[in-house]
Amino acid sequence: xxxxxxxxxxxxxxxxxxxxxxxxxxxxxxxxxxxxxxxxxxxxxxxxxxxxxxxxxxxxxxxxxxxxxxxxxxxxxxxxxxxxxxxxxxxxxxxxxxxxxxxxxxxxxxxxxxxxxxxxxxxxxxxxxxxxxxxxxxxxxxxxxxxxxxxxxxxxxxxxxxxxxxxxxxxxxxxxxxxxxxxxxxxxxxxxxxxxxxxxxxxxxxxxxxxxxxxxxxxxxxxxxxxxxxxxxxxxxxxxxxxxxxxxxxxxxxxxxxxxxxxxxxxxxxxxxxxxxxxxxxxxxxxxxxxxxxxxxxxxxxxxxxxxxxxxxxxxxxxxxxxxxxxxxxxxxxxxxxxxxxxxxxxxxxxxxxxxxxxxxxxxxxxxxxxxxxxxxxxxxx
Numbered sequence: 141x142x143x144x145x146x147x148x149x150x151x152x153x154x155x156x157x158x159x160x161x162x163x164x165x166x167x168x169x170x171x172x173x174x175x176x177x178x179x180x181x182x183x184x185x186x187x188x189x190x191x192x193x194x195x196x197x198x199x200x201x202x203x204x205x206x207x208x209x210x211x212x213x214x215x216x217x218x219x220x221x222x223x224x225x226x227x228x229x230x231x232x233x234x235x236x237x238x239x240x241x242x243x244x245x246x247x248x249x250x251x252x253x254x255x256x257x258x259x260x261x262x263x264x265x266x267x268x269x270x271x272x273x274x275x276x277x278x279x280x281x282x283x284x285x286x287x288x289x290x291x292x293x294x295x296x297x298x299x300x301x302x303x304x305x306x307x308x309x310x311x312x313x314x315x316x317x318x319x320x321x322x323x324x325x326x327x328x329x330x331x332x333x334x335x336x337x338x339x340x341x342x343x344x345x346x347x348x349x350x351x352x353x354x355x356x357x358x359x360x361x362x363x364x365x366x367x368x369x370x371x372x373x374x375x376x377x378x379x380x381x382x383x384x385x386x387x388x389x390x391x392x393x394x395x396x397x398x399x400x401x402x403x404x405x406x407x408x409x410x411x412x413x414x415x416x417x418x419x420x421x422x423x424x425x426x427x428x429x430x431x432x433x434x435x436x437x438x439x440x441x442x443x444x445x446x447x448x449x450x451x452x453x454x455x456x457x458x459x460x461x462x463x464x465x466x467x468x469x470x471x472x473x474x475x476x477x478x479x480x481x482x483x484x485x486x487x488x489x490x491x492x493x494x495x496x497x498x499x500x501x502x503x504x505x506x507x508x509x510x511x512x513x514x515x516x517x518x519x520x521x522x
Contacts, residue, residue, distance in 0.1 A: 305439065336367070
């Protein structure tokens with residue numbers, strides 16, 4: 141009660157001008173439709189699901205963003221963005237993983253069920269001016285921006301058949317990461333060039349040491365990305381490095397054993413009068429300590445989008461992901477393809493249909509070697 145009264149008193153004491161210079165916007169996306177999925181283990185059924193839920197056209201999300209003119213050409217800004225599942229009875233307590241089975245209670249890593257631990261998509265504060273922008277907080281990594289959000293992937297990312305560019309589930313995804321705590325600097329546009337530099341960790345802090353529990357952990361991620369847009373051509377390149385380690389063996393002041401993983405990215409897109417072509421390429425090494433644990437990953441994704449009239453868009457993608465140990469063992473040899481279409485009723489409302497297949501021909505036995513997915517849905521962006 142005292143805290144509530146104090147908040148009211150402080151708000152009443154602030155001048156009206158303090159609020160007049162700032163604004164807050166609510167935004168988001170909602171996706172609903174019919175999804176059918178089937179996972180097999182070398183011909184034998186592993187699992188399947190079908191029904192009405194999120195069909196994978198867009199990630200359902202809800203966000204708030206705001207800005208304030210603080211003078212001198214500077215703006216204070218913030219973003220708070222969360223994932224949610226409009227088709228789940230838990231709604232704001234879970235986030236749907238579109239590539240998995242949308243069933244509450246399943247383990248996301250094993251069965252692809254909804255996640256209770258990845259609701260925060262982004263939450264950061266920023267300062268923007270003529271120098272560019274500095275963002276501090278939990279935010280998308282350079283790796284994720286280049287692979288997914290900068291227009292180089294034209295098939296329906298996030299569902300089966302269009303995920304080689306992020307090498308999902310491989311050391312590349314672990315090193316690059318989709319999000320993490322840290323600071324990001326985004327330069328102003330220099331002609332058609334934008335530079336983005338990043339320093340931080342994962343979801344936790346850079347370092348934690350506890351002598352009483354013998355826990356000693358580190359995580360340090362750095363990233364550099366350049367993106368150039370000139371007429372119909374766009375090209376991008378990125379580098380991410382992650383130093384990480386955990387040591388629970390003994391209570392000591394020594395740093396944990398550290399591995400250094402590295403990811404290199406290239407991307408390009410070209411807009412022709414009748415279609416757009418996009419491509420991404422990823423190469424990584426996880427910095428394993430032995431030949432058995434060191435893994436090299438190479439992945440590419442090719443995709444194309446073709447407008448048909450003012451409202452219809454056809455798209456397709458094909459890709460491959462290969463994981464190989466230093467000892468020459470091919471853990472993963474994944475191939476995928478996807479086809480789909482969108483019909484736009486307006487700029488913010490559209491319906492879609494897609495079908496995708498992901499298959500792993502690696503020599504290491506996998507419980508799931510093929511995944512198929514069909515989605516038909518309706519999406520609205522607000």
